[in-house]
Amino acid sequence: MAGPHDRFFRYLFNPPVRAEALLRHNLPEPFTAQVDWASLRRESGTLVEGNRETRQDLLFSARLLHAGEHEPPHFFLIEHQSSVERWMAVRLHDYGWRLITHWREVHPHSRWIPGVSALVVYPRWGRKWSAPLRLEDHYNVRVWAAGPVQSRGWNFLRSEYRVDDLSTQSEQAVRARPGPPLVALGLLVLSYAGTEQLAQRLPHWTDLFAQVHASAHGPQEVYRVVRYLHHLGDVRVLDVLERVLQSIMESERAEAIMKTAAEVLREQGHQKGLIEGEARGLAKGRASGMAGAVLRLLAAKGVLVDDRSRQRIEACMDVATLEHWLDRALNATRVSEVLDDPAQ
Numbered sequence: 001m002a003g004p005h006d007r008f009f010r011y012l013f014n015p016p017v018r019a020e021a022l023l024r025h026n027l028p029e030p031f032t033a034q035v036d037w038a039s040l041r042r043e044s045g046t047l048v049e050g051n052r053e054t055r056q057d058l059l060f061s062a063r064l065l066h067a068g069e070h071e072p073p074h075f076f077l078i079e080h081q082s083s084v085e086r087w088m089a090v091r092l093h094d095y096g097w098r099l100i101t102h103w104r105e106v107h108p109h110s111r112w113i114p115g116v117s118a119l120v121v122y123p124r125w126g127r128k129w130s131a132p133l134r135l136e137d138h139y140n141v142r143v144w145a146a147g148p149v150q151s152r153g154w155n156f157l158r159s160e161y162r163v164d165d166l167s168t169q170s171e172q173a174v175r176a177r178p179g180p181p182l183v184a185l186g187l188l189v190l191s192y193a194g195t196e197q198l199a200q201r202l203p204h205w206t207d208l209f210a211q212v213h214a215s216a217h218g219p220q221e222v223y224r225v226v227r228y229l230h231h232l233g234d235v236r237v238l239d240v241l242e243r244v245l246q247s248i249m250e251s252e253r254a255e256a257i258m259k260t261a262a263e264v265l266r267e268q269g270h271q272k273g274l275i276e277g278e279a280r281g282l283a284k285g286r287a288s289g290m291a292g293a294v295l296r297l298l299a300a301k302g303v304l305v306d307d308r309s310r311q312r313i314e315a316c317m318d319v320a321t322l323e324h325w326l327d328r329a330l331n332a333t334r335v336s337e338v339l340d341d342p343a344q
Helices: 002-011 017-026 088-106 142-147 171-175 181-192 198-213 218-232 235-246 251-273 279-300 307-315 317-330
Strands: 036-041 045-050 051-056 056-062 075-078 115-122 162-165
Touching: 002 017, 002 181, 002 218, 017 045, 017 056, 017 115, 017 162, 017 181, 017 251, 036 235, 075 317, 088 115, 142 251, 171 181, 171 198, 181 198, 181 218, 198 218, 198 235, 218 235, 218 251, 235 251, 279 307, 279 317
Parallel strands: 075 115, 115 162
Antiparallel strands: 036 056, 045 051, 056 075
């Protein structure tokens, strides 16, 4: 099961527009110029082969600009790593080859196989990435050098990935990256997560919090950052965070966001702490906790909730719907803005 760091990373780069900014920054410009970025889309990162299931953090595909209609797309693997993984080149090569094999099974008449680019994002402050970047770096080249064949790579299976190593980059460089402000803020938060410096750095990012809050989906995006920081469980960080929020929004709104994140975290912790129980009962308990969080947030914002709407919220057992309502409640002034689907 993914931890809070991986879940937050996936939230950051699930949208193609933010994934595009990350890929453009890390891949060579001559290649990125050949990608039809308008076609970039999220793919399922889960591959099943017999009893074996492998899941990649994020998988995207895109067409190349001058590719024919029936030519394969290019795949982009994005892997988040909070620690150095020595065998990452082997892992990514294995996943990439299985991805190609799966594509061939689905398209048996294609003359070509899809290209695969792999990117590891390593946002750990103060600890440089040290694992080999190429599959061939894991070979014992001394054996080959002692024999008659000395041309390295001539008889090696080759594969390579790129690393976005934030430990080697300044905060100014991260801030200057292309893409929405949430990209820079999220990467900086991930970089300092779990360190003594996080509480010290948060006030320096107040302008980034303000830019995120002012964006189209600002309240929801700020809430996701707050919820991730609550998962870290550092009281000093949360005290500083609340002051940062109060400097960019009304105090009541900042307090509501902090309390809602804390309540959701407590509810999730309660569910995790239950060693065994019936799945239906666990799901009902989680939904009940989420429904309560929606109602408490609306009450904190002074939004009137009529009896019919309250019953609808309390009766909802779908956690995904409740999460959606919770996001909407952050910016709502009427209960209809939470419950009504504007597409309908």
